[in-house]
Amino acid sequence: MSTITELQKEISDWADTVFPERTAHGALVKLMTEEIPELCLCPDSAGEFADCVVLLFDIATLNGIDIATAVRDKMAINRQRTWAIDHSTGLMRHVDGHGPAMARHLAKRGLGNTQELSDQEFKELIR
Ligand SMILES: [Mg+2]
Numbered sequence: 001m002s003t004i005t006e007l008q009k010e011i012s013d014w015a016d017t018v019f020p021e022r023t024a025h026g027a028l029v030k031l032m033t034e035e036i037p038e039l040c041l042c043p044d045s046a047g048e049f050a051d052c053v054v055l056l057f058d059i060a061t062l063n064g065i066d067i068a069t070a071v072r073d074k075m076a077i078n079r080q081r082t083w084a085i086d087h088s089t090g091l092m093r094h095v096d097g098h099g100p101a102m103a104r105h106l107a108k109r110g111l112g113n114t115q116e117l118s119d120q121e122f123k124e125l126i127r
Helices: 004-018 024-041 047-061 066-078 100-108 119-126
Strands: 083-086 091-094
Touching: 004 047, 024 047, 047 083, 066 091
Parallel strands: none
Antiparallel strands: 083 091
16 A cells, blocks of 8 residues: 555656656646546546546645645644535535635624624524
8 A cells, every 4th residue: 555655756756757848737737627527527437536636646746745744734724623514605615714705704794703703693604
């Protein structure tokens, strides 16, 4: 079994050999315009999922990002946040930071953050 770090290196080594002239921007455009749409059409396809991960891992390497460290660091932040479904979009969103829907609600009430809401007000906003 490979670690994330080993897999990231394996992918970048392969990409360095096959596409030495590639750029992070080009890989990101390919991910967004070709591979993510393919995954959307076949969300249960392991191959399409892998295509996206390969590009995402390579983009990380090209940008000097250690994926394992970055994900662990971000998960530590995510665990501290409050999450809810934004019913205007149906999407998961953290509601204690800068989520656009929550920011609009707070702005309408003249508030800076969710800490200024009562528990009841907060529950009503995320309902
Ligand atoms: Mg594909």
